[in-house]
Amino acid sequence: MASNIRVAVRVRPLNKKEREAGARNIISSTGNTVSLTNVNVEGQAEYGDHRERVKHFTFDYCYDGASEHSDTDMVACQELIYQDMGTEVLQAALEGYNACMFAYGQTGTGKTYTMMGYPKSTICFVSLLFQALFSHIEESPVEDNVTFRIEISFLEIYNERVRDLLQTRRRKERYTLKVREHPKHGPYVKDLSKYVVKDFSEIQALIDRGNENRTTASTHMHKHSSRSHAIVTVNLSQAKFEDNLPSEIISKVNLVDLAGSERADPSYHSEYKGRIKEGAYINKSLVTLGNVISVLAQRSLLNFSTESITSSQSARSSVDFLEFPHRVNSPTRRTRGLYIPYRDSVLTWLLKDSLGGNSKTLMIATISPASQYYGDTLSTLRYAQRAKSIVNKPKINEDDNVRLIRELRAQIEMLKRELEKARKLSPHYIRTISTSFSQEESESNRRKEAILEEIEIKKEQVVAEWLKKLGMQVPGSPGSSLYATTSNLVFCLENGLKVQHELKEGRTFFGRDDQQSDHFKELMGSDVLPNHCHIDSEDGEIRLSPEVGALCYVNSQIITEPVLLKHGDKIQMGKLNTFTFQQTQEIIEKLTNSGLESRLSVQCSSEDVSRSSSMNDLTMVSSSSFKTYDQK
Numbered sequence: 059m060a061s062n063i064r065v066a067v068r069v070r071p072l073n074k075k076e077r078e079a080g081a082r083n084i085i086s087s088t089g090n091t092v093s094l095t096n097v098n099v100e101g102q103a104e105y106g107d108h109r110e111r112v113k114h115f116t117f118d119y120c121y122d123g124a125s126e127h128s129d130t131d132m133v134a135c136q137e138l139i140y141q142d143m144g145t146e147v148l149q150a151a152l153e154g155y156n157a158c159m160f161a162y163g164q165t166g167t168g169k170t171y172t173m174m175g176y177p178k179s180t181i182c183f184v185s186l187l188f189q190a191l192f193s194h195i196e197e198s199p200v201e202d203n204v205t206f207r208i209e210i211s212f213l214e215i216y217n218e219r220v221r222d223l224l225q226t227r228r229r230k231e232r233y234t235l236k237v238r239e240h241p242k243h244g245p246y247v248k249d250l251s252k253y254v255v256k257d258f259s260e261i262q263a264l265i266d267r268g269n270e271n272r273t274t275a276s277t278h279m280h281k282h283s284s285r286s287h288a289i290v291t292v293n294l295s296q297a298k299f300e301d302n303l304p305s306e307i308i309s310k311v312n313l314v315d316l317a318g319s320e321r322a323d324p325s326y327h328s329e330y331k332g333r334i335k336e337g338a339y340i341n342k343s344l345v346t347l348g349n350v351i352s353v354l355a356q357r358s359l360l361n362f363s364t365e366s367i368t369s370s371q372s373a374r375s376s377v378d379f380l381e382f383p384h385r386v387n388s389p390t391r392r393t394r395g396l397y398i399p400y401r402d403s404v405l406t407w408l409l410k411d412s413l414g415g416n417s418k419t420l421m422i423a424t425i426s427p428a429s430q431y432y433g434d435t436l437s438t439l440r441y442a443q444r445a446k447s448i449v450n451k452p453k454i455n456e457d458d459n460v461r462l463i464r465e466l467r468a469q470i471e472m473l474k475r476e477l478e479k480a481r482k483l484s485p486h487y488i489r490t491i492s493t494s495f496s497q498e499e500s501e502s503n504r505r506k507e508a509i510l511e512e513i514e515i516k517k518e519q520v521v522a523e524w525l526k527k528l529g530m531q532v533p534g535s536p537g538s539s540l541y542a543t544t545s546n547l548v549f550c551l552e553n554g555l556k557v558q559h560e561l562k563e564g565r566t567f568f569g570r571d572d573q574q575s576d577h578f579k580e581l582m583g584s585d586v587l588p589n590h591c592h593i594d595s596e597d598g599e600i601r602l603s604p605e606v607g608a609l610c611y612v613n614s615q616i617i618t619e620p621v622l623l624k625h626g627d628k629i630q631m632g633k634l635n636t637f638t639f640q641q642t643q644e645i646i647e648k649l650t651n652s653g654l655e656s657r658l659s660v661q662c663s664s665e666d667v668s669r670s671s672s673m674n675d676l677t678m679v680s681s682s683s684f685k686t687y688d689q690k
């Protein structure tokens with residue numbers, strides 16, 4: 059799905075300094091069109107002045123705080139912006155799209171005021187968005203059974219270096235974060251801290267902390283000027299069971315408060331030593347952003363096919379180079395392509411997906427109405443105008459197989475409806491079309507069968523992939539059997555597939571991030587912590603220890619301390635991972651002989667014992683399906 063970047067313009071009121079300097083309001087607006095007047099131009103053609111006195115720009119939204127009729131209620135205006143643009147960002151994120159909102163404009167025109175709130179904790183775009191997100195989660199129907207996970211990070215780009223705004227590090231280590239590019243997920247900041255948040259107050263505290271840590275300084279135009287670009291990133295994951303399969307959609311939302319553009323006139327900075335270098339970096343990255351926007355806008359106007367873009371990007375991901383189709387308004391023979399300079403600045407590199415990529419993106423351009431800033435304001439409006447024509451290609455971030463199954467199921471439903479319709483036709487009509495209909499019906503049945511078969515194959519593939527991710531073996535796969543002698547932990551899925559999990563002597567960790575170690579088992583579900591819990595296996599004694607804050611149950615009792623497991627115990631790690639602990643006959647005997655028989659005597663079905671008796675060590679068998687568990 060292609061979608062243009064949506065652009066708004068916000069005009070702040072004249073401030074005291076501007077009024078004292080005799081500034082005139084040179085902005086007027088009608089609907090979503092802003093008009094900018096150049097007071098130095100007469101614009102009277104009859105007297106030989108052919109320059110344009112008034113320039114008009116139309117955007118998707120316009121908030122004119124400088125007009126006589128504007129609503130001066132700050133809260134109302136912030137809420138209006140959120141209603142127009144924030145709901146779009148939230149909707150996109152909930153549907154599984156990546157989204158981005160960024161504020162661009164001359165220094166002192168209201169970017170931070172709009173995005174982050176000023177002073178701290180005031181109503182702003184970011185706070186309204188998070189409030190709405192948590193309201194949505196609270197109101198989400200229980201029967202939908204969706205588990206939400208929200209992770210937040212906050213960084214600044216200062217003098218082309220990235221700094222974690224949520225970490226309090228010693229000064230030396232402050233600006234050491236590196237930007238890397240993942241082949242599938244795109245650019246990211248290595249070692250950036252991420253916080254899982256459970257309610258609005260937690261998120262507000264983090265935003266306040268980040269804003270306090272942000273680099274600001276006094277400039278000739280603005281006492282509290284942000285000297286860096288700030289990016290709040292929210293990773294939202296929604297996990298649930300759909301058609302008896304685990305599914306998860308993940309979206310990333312970037313909320314960006316750019317540093318303000320400013321004139322690179324050194325004389326401006328004579329009283330603000332140290333700001334010159336910062337200003338140069340700010341301008342450099344904004345110029346790169348402008349170049350990226352220009353190329354993307356040009357590309358959209360030339361109506362590039364996405365296929366050629368995607369293939370050339372994947373083939374040469376590091377150079378981001380787009381081929382012109384042959385002889386399509388190619389500017390010169392020398393440049394038969396459009397180079398997108400994402401990597402010319404850290405800012406554009408990190409926002410690569412938001413600009414011309416997989417994201418629904420919105421921009422708010424902030425301007426001052428003061429006559430002395432005519433040039434800066436014109437440049438901002440032109441910048442915003444160009445951004446409007448960028449076309450992004452957002453797509454829902456979900457597992458391809460789950461998506462395919464859903465689409466195939468939808469096809470089946472459609473075929474069923476068609477059949478039903480045909481059956482309802484009058485007998486007379488059916489007679490007249492009987493031959494063709496029976497042919498159609500059998501064709502339709504064949505299609506249906508083929509689709510069902512494909513679904514089954516896909517379903518098995520999805521399950522197998524999940525199991526592989528969990529470090530388990532699928533029965534039937536080469537070299538594995540259901541009860542191999544070394545295996546200790548068996549996991550059983552609803553559709554009858556049973557697999558083995560090795561639980562070796564010593565400590566085995568269970569958690570979210572796959573640490574690629576034999577002693578680490580990956581669990582499913584967005585509520586699982588990186589190191590969720592561990593199991594110690596020593597001389598036949600098995601202890602389960604949860605990490606602080608990890609959801610672990612033994613026989614439906616939540617545990618916070620190590621628990622000695624006994625045969626038949628029902629274990630739950632997070633929401634989606636459930637097992638029955640089963641010990642082999644040999645171990646049961648060993649423990650019985652050492653006087654621990656009372657712990658082991660119960661809950662073991664004869665079937666379980668006969669299966670496990672062929673094993674050498676300890677076994678965990680899952681008896682409940684995901685679904686049964688999830689409904690708990």
Ligand SMILES: Nc1ncnc2c1ncn2[C@@H]1O[C@H](COP(=O)(O)OP(=O)(O)OP(=O)(O)O)[C@@H](O)[C@H]1O
Pocket residue numbers: 069070071123163164165166167168169170171172176280282283284285316317318319424
């Ligand atoms: N719409 C508005 N209504 C009233 N006051 C505003 C508005 N927008 C901004 N201001 C005021 O203008 C000043 C500058 O705003 P802000 O710090 O948001 O600018 P900025 O664009 O982020 O600047 P910089 O790029 O230098 O960081 C602040 O004092 C803020 O309160």
